[in-house]
Amino acid sequence: MKAWVKQGLLYALPEGGLHPKLLTHAANPLPVHLSGDIYRIFFSARDAFNRSSIGAVDVDIVSRQIVHEHAHPFFEHGPKGSFYADGVSIGNCYVVDDTCYMLFMGWQNPAGGHWRGDIGRLTVRPDLSLALDTAAPLLGSDPVDPISLSYPWVMELSPGRFKMWYPSTVTWSAGNGEMLAVLHTADSEDGHRWVRRGLGVPYELGRAQAFSRPNVQGNPESGYEMWFSYRGDGRSSYRIGYATSPDADHWQLRLDEVGIDVSPEGWDADMIEYPFVFDHAGERYMLYNGNGYGKTGFGIAVLRDPDEAGA
Numbered sequence: 159m160k161a162w163v164k165q166g167l168l169y170a171l172p173e174g175g176l177h178p179k180l181l182t183h184a185a186n187p188l189p190v191h192l193s194g195d196i197y198r199i200f201f202s203a204r205d206a207f208n209r210s211s212i213g214a215v216d217v218d219i220v221s222r223q224i225v226h227e228h229a230h231p232f233f234e235h236g237p238k239g240s241f242y243a244d245g246v247s248i249g250n251c252y253v254v255d256d257t258c259y260m261l262f263m264g265w266q267n268p269a270g271g272h273w274r275g276d277i278g279r280l281t282v283r284p285d286l287s288l289a290l291d292t293a294a295p296l297l298g299s300d301p302v303d304p305i306s307l308s309y310p311w312v313m314e315l316s317p318g319r320f321k322m323w324y325p326s327t328v329t330w331s332a333g334n335g336e337m338l339a340v341l342h343t344a345d346s347e348d349g350h351r352w353v354r355r356g357l358g359v360p361y362e363l364g365r366a367q368a369f370s371r372p373n374v375q376g377n378p379e380s381g382y383e384m385w386f387s388y389r390g391d392g393r394s395s396y397r398i399g400y401a402t403s404p405d406a407d408h409w410q411l412r413l414d415e416v417g418i419d420v421s422p423e424g425w426d427a428d429m430i431e432y433p434f435v436f437d438h439a440g441e442r443y444m445l446y447n448g449n450g451y452g453k454t455g456f457g458i459a460v461l462r463d464p465d466e467a468g469a
Contacts, residue, residue, distance in 0.1 A: 161464060162444055163462045170455025170456075171184050176213065181203065182203065183210070185247065186371065188248050190282075195218045199217055201248070202247045208245070212231055220438075242278055244266055247263040249324075250310075252313065253314075275308045305328070305330070309324060309325055309432075321344070327339045332363060336368055359372075359411070366390055366413060371432045376403075382405070385433040418459060434446070
């Protein structure tokens with residue numbers, strides 16, 4: 159069984175932040191390839207009121223050197239009353255008819271009510287600037303997802319077959335001190351209009367019942383792998399989980415095979431979450447957050463065989 163070998167903290171916002179909208183956190187890292195070993199890594203950062211906007215940093219992921227730190231947000235949370243008024247948490251990018259889209263969870267935190275989310279979409283222009291695709295959610299609440307939606311991931315499985323995985327809240331309290339937020343799926347023939355299919359990945363009460371930010375890699379020949387954040391009860395913090403599927407429809411949890419856990423000490427000793435797995439130059443990398451839901455920044459790990467990992 160392969161294991162993830164941590165390469166250390168890759169980036170954290172400087173003390174005092176970069177901008178009033180980029181004061182703390184560097185959560186939900188999303189890499190976009192620029193050239194060579196350089197990636198622009200978008201992330202969700204917060205202002206003084208915990209509202210998240212999108213920042214970015216350019217990084218050489220092989221040497222793990224910061225190439226350029228962008229001082230201004232690429233996209234800010236929305237105005238009062240919008241579905242993303244209280245934050246933007248990014249998922250992944252996908253392409254439809256030569257247009258690249260970036261998915262996000264739009265946060266609402268109403269006075270006197272519980273926070274909740276809907277799924278939105280940004281257009282990624284050729285210069286990598288971002289623009290809201292539509293003022294309405296791409297997916298909002300409905301009878302399949304009546305409470306809250308979050309952290310979407312879309313993949314084109316084959317021409318004319320797109321699939322989305324996203325957490326959907328079933329209840330804020332499952333009776334064990336933890337919410338029940340499970341991974342739902344939706345299908346699309348064109349990448350724009352979606353048919354919701356309900357539960358897509360199994361869950362286990364008390365062990366893995368609060369999911370966030372799924373990440374899927376694979377193909378029909380080799381099968382599919384999924385990484386995600388999960389919690390099991392109200393006393394536990396996030397961990398990174400793992401599941402496999404032969405066809406992207408039927409999944410089996412393999413939590414004991416994930417190959418990465420919290421560190422004994424340091425920036426990722428209390429929790430690890432929000433993974434993003436991608437391949438570059440023959441290597442498989444994972445970006446992930448640590449303590450405080452991204453408050454301590456994001457790190458990078460490389461997948462290795464047991465002998466290389468020191469197992």
